[in-house]
Amino acid sequence: MKRRTLITAGPAAGLLAMTPFASRAHADGWRTFEVVTRVEVTSPTGQVMVWVPLPLSQDTDWFQTLGNSVTGNFSVNDDVIDPNYRAGICSLSFKAGEAQPVIELTSRFRTRDRKIELKPGGGVLASAAEQAVYLKPTEYMPIDGIVRETALKATRGARTDLEKARALYDWTVENTERNAKTRGCGVGDIKAMLESNNLSGKCADLNALFVALARSVGVPARDVYGVRVADSKRGYKSLGKSGD
CATH class of the missing domain: 3.10.620.30 (C8orf32 fold)
Incomplete structure (x- = not known):
């Protein structure tokens, strides 16, 4: 699946538009996706910097990042990995006075469904x-x-x-x-x-x-956020549609 995200950043408000495309499935359940994020900064002043989230930096048995590429008129590209949670951020800087800062980030990854058994011995114990x-x-x-x-x-x-x-x-x-x-x-x-x-x-x-x-109370827990790239197979309306 390809999904395009357009973000127009200005001094007053931002616009977010998304359009889904076709997907590709594999016999072992893996599906490959491509997400394109385009950021355009209107009426920039001073030093402009842009941060765009990247897919998971660590491969798992349900998610694997295949690659990221970025184009635009930025002067510095310095990807950052959060030391605690390993979250990846594409960090971009533009020259002062750049009239129309713009970048386009393309991320390719593959993912598949997983099921966890909530019973003793039903999963892999974290260290x-x-x-x-x-x-x-x-x-x-x-x-x-x-x-x-x-x-x-x-x-x-x-x-x-x-x-x-x-x-x-x-x-x-x-x-x-x-x-x-x-x-x-x-x-x-x-x-x-x-x-x-x-x-x-x-x-x-x-x-x-x-x-x-x-x-x-001693129960390990974490926040998980993401962008929906495919509809829920279980039909959960609260999860939204891939084109929302």
């Missing part, structure tokens, strides 16, 4: 080092104070990690709601959310809330 990464607090996701207090109340009586995760999921569903008026994807400041008792927001708020609650 202690791998789990430790997803137990640490962050600036906006503390795991002490009101966060841990809330998680302990929500998981009262739960003994295993799976029981705690289910209890926290149920608590999140029952106590939070999506707020369409929230700007962007939200900021994910969960301490402020809990202290104000305003448990509404968007993905970066609600996902981060669950993750921090889980980490605070």
Whole structure:
């Protein structure tokens, strides 16, 4: 499948348009996709920099990056890998005074469905080092104070990690709601959310809330974000269509 993303960045607002194309499947379940992201900066002032997310930097048994290429009138291209979560970012700088900064990033990758058995011995146990990464607090996701207090109340009586995760999921569903008026994807400041008792927001708020609650009671958890490139085989309307 090819998917084109056009982003026009200006001083006031941005435009995001996406168009899906054909896909290619393999007998072993792998499907290959190509995503093209074009960024045009209108009315630039001073030094212009552009950051574009890259596909997973580490291959897994369900996702493999095949390559990234970028064109445009930038002066410096310096890809960055986040040291904690290994997230890849295409970082581009333009010469001061560039009249119309523009870049086009093409990413090719392949992916396939996976299923995890939520029972003892049903999966591959992550190492202690791998789990430790997803137990640490962050600036906006503390795991002490009101966060841990809330998680302990929500998981009262739960003994295993799976029981705690289910209890926290149920608590999140029952106590939070999506707020369409929230700007962007939200900021994910969960301490402020809990202290104000305003448990509404968007993905970066609600996902981060669950993750921090889980980490605070010793359950490794992480946020996962991405761009939909194919329709859900299970028909989940909440996941949207690949052309949305």
